Amino acid sequence: MLSTLTTAPTISPADLREAMDGDVPPTVIDVRSPVEYSSVHIRGSYNVPLPLLAEHGEEFASRLPGQVVLICQSGNRARQANERLEAVGIHPDSVTVLDGGIAAFESAGGEVVRGRGPWAMDRQVRMAAGSLVLAGVTATKVVSPKFVYLAGAIGAGLTYSAASNSCAMAAALSRMPWNRSASEPELGTVLDSLPDRS
Structure with a gap:
């Protein structure tokens, strides 16, 4: 690698x-x-x-x-x-x-x-991350407070992505059918x- x-x-x-x-x-x-x-x-x-x-x-x-x-x-x-x-x-x-x-x-x-x-990869990452955080916060209020961990995990992933100059979410999204x-x-x-x- x-x-x-x-x-x-x-x-x-x-x-x-x-x-x-x-x-x-x-x-x-x-x-x-x-x-x-x-x-x-x-x-x-x-x-x-x-x-x-x-x-x-x-x-x-x-x-x-x-x-x-x-x-x-x-x-x-x-x-x-x-x-x-x-x-x-x-x-x-x-x-x-x-x-x-x-x-x-x-x-x-x-x-x-x-x-x-398709959208540029950075735009896809922003949409996926934002949607997951929004879903996590909404589910925290509607389903269970434990869904706050989803938002926390996305935040941690984005922090690691910036620190390491890599992006696991972009790698995963690049394998989606619309990107291939x-x-x-x-x-x-x-x-x-x-x-x-x-």
């Missing part, structure tokens, strides 16, 4: 926008799931889901051209991808992580492509879609 504590060099959304308008734009690799990518992504980015990149890091490291920017929803998965690429020998100066993820890029006025798909409707890309297809190194 990849660590979530790596400190990767970052690029701000404004700097990425400027770099993408330059003569030699960086290669933007989006490591979110295909469903997340299809719902919103940076124009011109390539979808390489983190599990695929983690499993085939050597192949990707040998094919990634020039300057590479890794992105995800908030930055955690992109940092994990950066750690994997560094572990297989990619030069640390050639890869950066988008600070704040795609949401920060869009907020900074970056161009994104929107499709029809887009087909997982195959290694050969993804590698062939990347720009030529020459």
Whole structure:
């Protein structure tokens, strides 16, 4: 399992926008799931889901051209991808992580492509956590005072999630049917879609 504590060099959304308008734009690799990518992504980015990149890091490291920017929803998965690429020998100066993820890029006025798909994972987590807390508080008043522990458990989980920079709820939600409707890309297809190194 990849660590979530790596400190990767970052690029701000404004700097990425400027770099993408330059003569030699960086290669933007989006490591979110295909469903997340299809719902919103940076124009011109390539979808390489983190599990695929983690499993085939050597192949990707040998094919990634020039300057590479890794992105995800908030930055955690992109940092994990950066750690994997560094572990297989990619030069640390050639890869950066988008600070704040795609949401920060869009907020900074970056161009994104929107499709029809499920909510972004952070929005799904907020909805699930909020609904569970609300249900727990309501059940405490209507059914049994012991339901207060449900709200406490969600609060503890969110606290741990922030402290560890991981999210068990997001991992569970990513396995739900509505988040798995887009087909997982195959290694050969993804590698062939990347720009030529020459």
